[in-house]
Amino acid sequence: MKRVRTRATAVALIIAVAVGLTGFYVARYALHGGEWVAFTSNGDAYTAGKLKAGRIVDRNGETLYSVTEGRGSYSEDKLTRTALLHSLGDRAGNIGTGAIYKYADRILGYDPVNGIYSLNGEGGTLEMSLDADVCREAYSALDGRSGAVAVINYVTGEVLCAVSTPSFDPEDPPEIAPDDTSGVYMNRALSAAYTPGSVFKVVTLAAALENIEDIENRELHCDGTYDVGGGQVTCPKAHGDMKIEDALANSCNCVFGALAVELGGETIAKYAEKYGLLERMEIDGILSAAGKFDIAAEGSLNLAWSGVGQYNDLVTPIAMARLMGTIGNSGREVKLTQIKSGPELGRDYERAMMASTAGKIDKMLDYCVAHTYGDENFPGLELRAKSGTAQVGDGKSNAWFAGYLADPEHPYAFAVCIEKGGGGAAVAGPVANRVLQAAVK
Amino acid sequence: MEFLNGLSLAGALNEITAVTRYVLPALALIIVIRCAVSMLSGRREDEVWGYIALPNGGRWELLNWENIVGRAKSSDVVLNFKSVSRTHAALTRDDMGRWSVMDLGSKTGTKVREREIEGPTAIRSGDSVEFGGVSCTFVASTVREEKDMAKLRARPGLRIRPSATMLLLTLFTLTLGVQHTAAAGEELNVMVPVTFLTVTAVFWGCYLITRALNRSGFELEILAFLLVSVGFSVCAVSAPEDLFKELLCFAAGLALYFIIGWYLRDLKRAKLMRGPMAVAGIGLLLVNLLTAKSIFGAKNWLSIAGISFQPSEFVKICFIFTGAATLDRLFMRRNLIAFVGFAAASVGCLAAMSDFGTAAVFFVTYIVIAFMRSGSFATVFLSVAGTGLGAFIVMTARPYVMKRFATWGHAWDAPQAGGFQQTRTMAGAASGGLFGLGGGRGWLHRVFAADTDMVFGVVCEELGLIMGILTVAAILIIAVFAVRSAGSARSSFYAIAASASVTVMLTQMILNVFGSLDILPFTGVTFPLVSRGGSSLMATLGLLAFVKAADTRQNASFAIRSGRKRERRRGKREEAEEE
Numbered sequence A: 001m002k003r004v005r006t007r008a009t010a011v012a013l014i015i016a017v018a019v020g021l022t023g024f025y026v027a028r029y030a031l032h033g034g035e036w037v038a039f040t041s042n043g044d045a046y047t048a049g050k051l052k053a054g055r056i057v058d059r060n061g062e063t064l065y066s067v068t069e070g071r072g073s074y075s076e077d078k079l080t081r082t083a084l085l086h087s088l089g090d091r092a093g094n095i096g097t098g099a100i101y102k103y104a105d106r107i108l109g110y111d112p113v114n115g116i117y118s119l120n121g122e123g124g125t126l127e128m129s130l131d132a133d134v135c136r137e138a139y140s141a142l143d144g145r146s147g148a149v150a151v152i153n154y155v156t157g158e159v160l161c162a163v164s165t166p167s168f169d170p171e172d173p174p175e176i177a178p179d180d181t182s183g184v185y186m187n188r189a190l191s192a193a194y195t196p197g198s199v200f201k202v203v204t205l206a207a208a209l210e211n212i213e214d215i216e217n218r219e220l221h222c223d224g225t226y227d228v229g230g231g232q233v234t235c236p237k238a239h240g241d242m243k244i245e246d247a248l249a250n251s252c253n254c255v256f257g258a259l260a261v262e263l264g265g266e267t268i269a270k271y272a273e274k275y276g277l278l279e280r281m282e283i284d285g286i287l288s289a290a291g292k293f294d295i296a297a298e299g300s301l302n303l304a305w306s307g308v309g310q311y312n313d314l315v316t317p318i319a320m321a322r323l324m325g326t327i328g329n330s331g332r333e334v335k336l337t338q339i340k341s342g343p344e345l346g347r348d349y350e351r352a353m354m355a356s357t358a359g360k361i362d363k364m365l366d367y368c369v370a371h372t373y374g375d376e377n378f379p380g381l382e383l384r385a386k387s388g389t390a391q392v393g394d395g396k397s398n399a400w401f402a403g404y405l406a407d408p409e410h411p412y413a414f415a416v417c418i419e420k421g422g423g424g425a426a427v428a429g430p431v432a433n434r435v436l437q438a439a440v441k
Numbered sequence B: 001m002e003f004l005n006g007l008s009l010a011g012a013l014n015e016i017t018a019v020t021r022y023v024l025p026a027l028a029l030i031i032v033i034r035c036a037v038s039m040l041s042g043r044r045e046d047e048v049w050g051y052i053a054l055p056n057g058g059r060w061e062l063l064n065w066e067n068i069v070g071r072a073k074s075s076d077v078v079l080n081f082k083s084v085s086r087t088h089a090a091l092t093r094d095d096m097g098r099w100s101v102m103d104l105g106s107k108t109g110t111k112v113r114e115r116e117i118e119g120p121t122a123i124r125s126g127d128s129v130e131f132g133g134v135s136c137t138f139v140a141s142t143v144r145e146e147k148d149m150a151k152l153r154a155r156p157g158l159r160i161r162p163s164a165t166m167l168l169l170t171l172f173t174l175t176l177g178v179q180h181t182a183a184a185g186e187e188l189n190v191m192v193p194v195t196f197l198t199v200t201a202v203f204w205g206c207y208l209i210t211r212a213l214n215r216s217g218f219e220l221e222i223l224a225f226l227l228v229s230v231g232f233s234v235c236a237v238s239a240p241e242d243l244f245k246e247l248l249c250f251a252a253g254l255a256l257y258f259i260i261g262w263y264l265r266d267l268k269r270a271k272l273m274r275g276p277m278a279v280a281g282i283g284l285l286l287v288n289l290l291t292a293k294s295i296f297g298a299k300n301w302l303s304i305a306g307i308s309f310q311p312s313e314f315v316k317i318c319f320i321f322t323g324a325a326t327l328d329r330l331f332m333r334r335n336l337i338a339f340v341g342f343a344a345a346s347v348g349c350l351a352a353m354s355d356f357g358t359a360a361v362f363f364v365t366y367i368v369i370a371f372m373r374s375g376s377f378a379t380v381f382l383s384v385a386g387t388g389l390g391a392f393i394v395m396t397a398r399p400y401v402m403k404r405f406a407t408w409g410h411a412w413d414a415p416q417a418g419g420f421q422q423t424r425t426m427a428g429a430a431s432g433g434l435f436g437l438g439g440g441r442g443w444l445h446r447v448f449a450a451d452t453d454m455v456f457g458v459v460c461e462e463l464g465l466i467m468g469i470l471t472v473a474a475i476l477i478i479a480v481f482a483v484r485s486a487g488s489a490r491s492s493f494y495a496i497a498a499s500a501s502v503t504v505m506l507t508q509m510i511l512n513v514f515g516s517l518d519i520l521p522f523t524g525v526t527f528p529l530v531s532r533g534g535s536s537l538m539a540t541l542g543l544l545a546f547v548k549a550a551d552t553r554q555n556a557s558f559a560i561r562s563g564r565k566r567e568r569r570r571g572k573r574e575e576a577e578e579e
């Protein structure tokens, strides 16, 4: 019997397997329960692919989308519907990055403890970090032009605005041909990578501050042209003698082109990478588009142009806004979210930029606004910004304006990009002003 | 009378769910803990049934009814002499207190009262027994000694009263009934509340029968009943029209449980069933194979007079009977070979029916039995390798089986194809959270075969993950209990039968739960006692009788004779002999 007794423990092996597998499942449930619930064939959550219950509100509690008796409806206001279309998603599911699809588990009120149970089947409430007022203002300010506006809180990481145009009213969707190339379903704030132009000079500047000794005291000079690699980098006019802060304020291509050649493509690429301009940024599981920086040959014209945001450089508005936020937050890069954050402290920061570098750039951007864009154009705002007029061929330019508010009460960073809009400061600047005025109100 | 209008009635019904969804897992948790503590705590006192006095003055106590004498350290009586074989002889006691000795093919032979023995030979207390020339004296415990020992033995139900646990179970089952009644609202099928009431009455009926038999161990039944209640909850939402049929099967299953349990009381009688059971098992499978119609891919259903059932479920019981063996037979290769043949035939038939889930269950059970009988990894490994190869050939010949394996672990890549059931199981299970949406308020049961193959999902969806884990825990506790009981079982027949029974349940449970969750390949077997289906319910209750027969705690199990009458008779005989 002793032998049989010992051998009976073979069963214990199977018991151990069962215990192990149960533990494995519980862990998987804790990690992926929300994704499983959001599966569109889940009959507890969806009827014929449509969410059964729940609503979406903005950071001030304004209802953006709600499901009652199995039917989802957007805001009653057409402007709100149109401005927030790309953030929320359309009915047909063509805008896959929309909150209706990406945050289904939260709209249903899922949490791992209660599942999607709610007393009368009313579902949950997704409190987004978006500010509908800011979004409406951004949409109105874009005024029919194609482009994007991204506004974030660089302390909490909350996205306040990610408006993309062209847009449409989701309650009355237009006929859109399957071969349409306008990209109306794309959220340009996240998914479009644009030639950045001069806003990219901030990256070259940071690289120069950290790699070229005594750059701040160096005497710089611009004749209006800079000959390099058999070609020429040009400025609209000869900027003459200046220090680095004036070169930035004047947005001098010659100086920054020369700095790029001095630094080398690999160094600039390293900084673009470090500042998160090239990666596919993840916002609550939504991936942004990747940026681009091709390393041009040593001493080449392309290298000079790549240092001033031309050549093959590409950046998304959201990544540019985050980089501006990093400067405003003394070099600490925050992880972005579209969900309203609680009051808790201790954010998820990553040290992307040296604090001293951030401090120096902050001063220069302040100087830039005061000398070039004019404080009077941004009344009441502690603005730090850089414009960009990115040539995209056939004589047209993307108008960029990106920066942040050095205001602890309103720690907002932003990027505005208007496709083929013309001069950065003149075209995108006023849009930024309107949006920021709405944000600080 | 505003509160009577439809809207607030619905609200009130919703509030019933809101409260009871916390009550149910709490009750189930307490029930499971009470049963577990009662079944698994308490030291098992060694029972001394006699001893062997050695020539050097030492003695070996006989702690079981079946003892191996040999030179091997793993023997129950170790005789460390060169002339003694490693496994020399078996000393066995029957429930009348009669002992016999049998030589297990030793080189040097066994003598009783100085005469060489052939076959089982009766011995009495005080007889001299010679193992390979080593002369010993056999002494059996007297009735008085055995009675003193019985007083020391663990007795269930003193610290944790089964009656209190039964009350909790009653509350649990009735609460489930209330939840389902509330969820159905105006569409209530009257069988739903009737079923939960009837089931509760049946639970109490069984409890009273056990009390009437003066047995106090009822934890095994309570755990089983908890699972049965959850099973009826699944049936109530997925197929309320089948509740009556399911109730009948439950009653029939309980009858089977008591009959098998009673039958197992007599070891000699139980042993006699082995041959007929083997024939019946293979017969059932062959009839099935030849006549059954294929339902949903697997050809494992048989329909007689309008009642369809799965013969393979009942073959499990035949399998246990055939696989279990008393110790004296364990060491005869011929017996093991016969069992290997039977097992191979069973697995082969099931594979031919395309019922790979059940084939896997039989296969694992076969491994456990083969290991418990032979103790040899080589034997087990050889037969496993052979069967594994066979299974592989069969599988490659059947593309749909291969397809299932291809989907395994990738359910979310093909949620509308190979991962259809698994993704829905996970989605439904997650919807329920820890406490569930409430009995009768889920959706998953509408998916095909949800109440059998994906039942874990339905349980988690409606009753919550805690309840799902508790159903798994209930099976595990029964298994641990069986393993512990096997150690002190009076015959290896009971030890092997109990271990094999829980292996069947464990393997089914593992394949069912983790197959539906895409952690293992999805094979479509039932969760014992929880999945809907009469055959499975009946067969599992039958299997539980084998666990009950291994429960040697004092006055615990109806499947073990209390033996008072016999003791009295034996006591008189011993007194007469003393005079």
Ligand SMILES: [Zn+2]
Pocket: A222, A223, A224, A235, A237, A238, A239, A240, A251, A252, A253, A254, A255
């Ligand atoms: Zn210049």
